[in-house]
Amino acid sequence: MTHTPADRPEDLYPKLDNLTLSRKEGFRRVAEAPPRRQPDLLTRAQLRALSPAARKSYDKLRRIWHANLGPIKTPQLKALQEDLWDIVDSNLQDGDKPKGAIAVDAFPGLGKTTAVLNFAKKFHLREIEEEGAFTEAGHERWPVARVGLTSNIGMKDFNRALLEFYAHPGRTTGTATQFVQRALDCVLQCETKLLIIDDLHFLKWKFKNGKEVSNHFKHIANEFPVTLVFVGVELERRGLYSEADDSGDVTLAQTARRTTPLGMDPFTVNNDKHRHDFRSFLLAAEKRLVLSEKHPGMLADDLADYLYIRTAGHIGSLMTLINRGCHRAIRSGTERLDEDLLDEVKLDAASEKVRKVLEAKFKSRRMTARPRPTRKRNAA
Structure with missing residues (x-):
């Protein structure tokens, strides 16, 4: 349309x-828009x-x-969301059994938060369609809650942020214990089933606050009828799956045992299947561009190698480069994307750092983003 x-x-x-996803009404606006x-x-x-x-x-x-422009249904996004559906839908255990948690762990710029929020939107819509906008007790139904962590956050801060999402009147004053009980009341009354905790890498696991919040996650998994979805960067290295810290404390072990790690990878072009995946993404992105001089194959044929060299296959950088290029093409009157125009577009430091290395490999034909042409064979 x-x-x-x-x-x-x-x-x-x-x-x-920018604060839309921090509050339930804002999340609903995103999900139901x-x-x-x-x-x-x-x-x-x-x-x-x-x-x-x-x-x-x-x-x-x-x-x-x-x-x-996004999200575009890449193989990485589809695979991650299939795993999310498997785990979330299988977490229908009775209340005496803890639910398995999920950790989406990937480098920045690979679209993990976008993919998780897109899944959360679909989950929200499915639950509202199947169960209705209100619970049997007459409360508003909020299938999904989301909390974004900040540095050095403690248990009370976390619960306050969760109460802020629900706009609970007691979110400003109270003890840590009271905040926990109020948060549980919100989850139960609103029949929340999915709790997304974003930017988990900000949590300092080996310090007091980190252990406190980690133990609180275990409490949530045991007492709250929700599936926890952690989103962050290098969570394994930071200690999420550690059996014990340097002092021998094993308080993190239970979280590790109950958490399924999921990831997202950048596009690679080391074989024809991966090159076809990259080409499919470029074709899908190409269809969405609204430029008067665009033509079939503008991205997928003319710019495939160039786009990979500039972004190393990181979808966040790819979408940023295409987005900024479109703005420049409109302002300049070029109305198309080509190498000359995109060379004027600045990109993130990580992409620029590997650009020269990739340029050398592509120039020497050790790498290419273009699938090998298939030849029609005459029937015998």
């Missing part, structure tokens, strides 16, 4: 602030025929659209 330059961007999608509608693709002649006001409106529509 598309829309025209006459549509106003503010009428097409709700505004979402209608799909974004792709602007109509106009030719050069049609662009020139627009009035100045219509052109400004159309370009604003395109800016908003290109800034929100």
Whole structure:
């Protein structure tokens, strides 16, 4: 479904602030928002025929659209979400049995948070459709809760953040024990089944607060009827799965035993299957671009090697490069993506660091992002 330059961007999608996911109403706005509608693709002649006001409106529509291209269903996203469904749907044990937790552990820029939140959106919609927006007791149903950690967070801080998500009136004052009980009441009354804990790498496991919150996670797994989903970077190295710390304390062992690690990998181009996966992603992204001079194969054929060299296959960097390139193409009037234009686009430091290494490998033909052409064989 598309829309025209006459549509106003503010009428097409709700505004979402940076704190949206920290509160239940904001999460619902994200989960229940209608799909974004792709602007109509106009030719050069049609662009020139627009009035100045219509052109400004159309370009604003395109800016908003290109800034929100994802998520694209990559093999990595599909695989992660299949695993999430397996674990979450299998956690239907009776109340006397603890539920298994999930740790989504991957380097920055690989789309782990995007994939988890996309899954949470689907889970929210399924639960509301099957069970209704209100519980039998008349409370609002909130299938998903999310808490983002900050540095040196303690148990009381964590529970306060959880109460903040539910907008509980007792979220500002009380003891740590009272906060825990209020949080449990919210989970039970709202029939929350999925608790996402983002940025877990901020937790300092070997310090007092880290052990305190780790033990609290075990309490949640034992007492709260929810599946815990941890999201973070290098969680294994930071101690999530450690059997004991340097002092011999084994308080982390139970968390490790009950937590299933999941990950996401960057695109690789070391064989034809992986190259086909990368090409499929580029074709999917290409279809979403609203540039007057785009053509079939603009990304997947003309720019496959270039895009891989610039981003090393990290989907976050890929989407950023394409997004920024589209904005520059619109502003400059180029209305297409090519190497000359993308060379002007600045990218993250990690991508720029490996660019020269990859350029040398691609130039010497030791690497390529293009699948080998398949030859038609005549039947005997």
